[in-house]
Amino acid sequence: MSRPPRQTQIPTRHGVSASCVALPTVKPGASPWASVLDFLEHRLPTVGRAVWCQRLANGDVLDENAQALTPDAPYRGGARLYYYRALETEVEVPFQATVLYQDAHLVVADKPHFLPVTPGGRYVQQSLLVRLKQRLGLEQLSPIHRIDRETAGLVLLAVQAQDRAAYQALFRERSVHKVYEAMAPFDASVPLPQVRSSRIAEEDGAFFRMTEVAGEPNSETRIELLEQRGAWARYRLEPVSGKRHQLRVHMNALGLPIAGDQLYPRVLHGPDEAEDFLRPLQLLAQSLAFTDPVTGARRHFESARALSWPTLDPDT
Numbered sequence: 001m002s003r004p005p006r007q008t009q010i011p012t013r014h015g016v017s018a019s020c021v022a023l024p025t026v027k028p029g030a031s032p033w034a035s036v037l038d039f040l041e042h043r044l045p046t047v048g049r050a051v052w053c054q055r056l057a058n059g060d061v062l063d064e065n066a067q068a069l070t071p072d073a074p075y076r077g078g079a080r081l082y083y084y085r086a087l088e089t090e091v092e093v094p095f096q097a098t099v100l101y102q103d104a105h106l107v108v109a110d111k112p113h114f115l116p117v118t119p120g121g122r123y124v125q126q127s128l129l130v131r132l133k134q135r136l137g138l139e140q141l142s143p144i145h146r147i148d149r150e151t152a153g154l155v156l157l158a159v160q161a162q163d164r165a166a167y168q169a170l171f172r173e174r175s176v177h178k179v180y181e182a183m184a185p186f187d188a189s190v191p192l193p194q195v196r197s198s199r200i201a202e203e204d205g206a207f208f209r210m211t212e213v214a215g216e217p218n219s220e221t222r223i224e225l226l227e228q229r230g231a232w233a234r235y236r237l238e239p240v241s242g243k244r245h246q247l248r249v250h251m252n253a254l255g256l257p258i259a260g261d262q263l264y265p266r267v268l269h270g271p272d273e274a275e276d277f278l279r280p281l282q283l284l285a286q287s288l289a290f291t292d293p294v295t296g297a298r299r300h301f302e303s304a305r306a307l308s309w310p311t312l313d314p315d316t
Helices: 036-043 051-059 128-136 161-172 247-252
Strands: 019-022 082-084 097-100 107-112 153-156 177-185 194-203 207-215 221-227 232-239 285-291 296-304
Touching: 036 051, 036 082, 097 128, 107 128, 107 207, 128 153, 153 161, 177 247, 207 247, 221 247, 232 247
Parallel strands: 153 285
Antiparallel strands: 019 082, 097 107, 107 153, 177 232, 177 285, 194 207, 194 221, 221 232, 285 296
8 A cells, every 4th residue: 555655865756745655575485576567566556567667767666765766676575665646647727726824834725626635536736735845845745634626715734744743633633713615505494503413424335425324423513694695695614523525415414505516415427527617616615713833823814715606596
């Protein structure tokens, strides 16, 4: 299984940090792999032998000492390999993030819709982290938390690796006050403000969707009506917990699916299908407030972005 590199001398390339894979230790003469290439083909077969061979030839696979390995490099159990993930083709996300704040410890980015926070799946260069590493020249930059690719708004990133755990603890201990805004249908029969508390789990047969299930609640969101315009309304959402798709699931469960949502209440297109950049999810991570665990300063950040009022009927 790939995992972040332990060796700090392994550099980033084009803003991409090296992924790490460990070579299993085997008895002398018992290895099923004669070469590093054989092992990579076996461990990560979706890449393909020809592509691994080319990456090795290009110097894109390194050992623990940051030395490039050749296609005929022998297998050595117990060693670690470092490689750079790349895609043959990658659709450009035509929106840019802005940096709202930067100091020696913290970067606060205002992310557009459709841009993932970290590389994964169809996105490597087209991710917030890689773009910011290239723009700011910060090799150790790492996200403190994440928001959905479809969601716009605030993302905190640690400048130095040694600070990341302290910032992450704020979210784990629920010491960050988070406020989101969303555009969704208006329904006078839904009592607001209210606190939605439920148990959220992966939906059976659809790993990319979450759903409410019976059992002890593991999620909580305060929901408030801010403004109404005809059939649509703007809502303030304050999540206490941070379950995947929590706000989208809670709003959908109230019969108020967020405008532009491609997964709730029904799947309009799957996660691997082409994006419609004209129909963003109308969900914004609007503000974050906390006490900085490194400097002790009181922090409050607000997104400069704004959601768009839908023009279509909610049932369209």
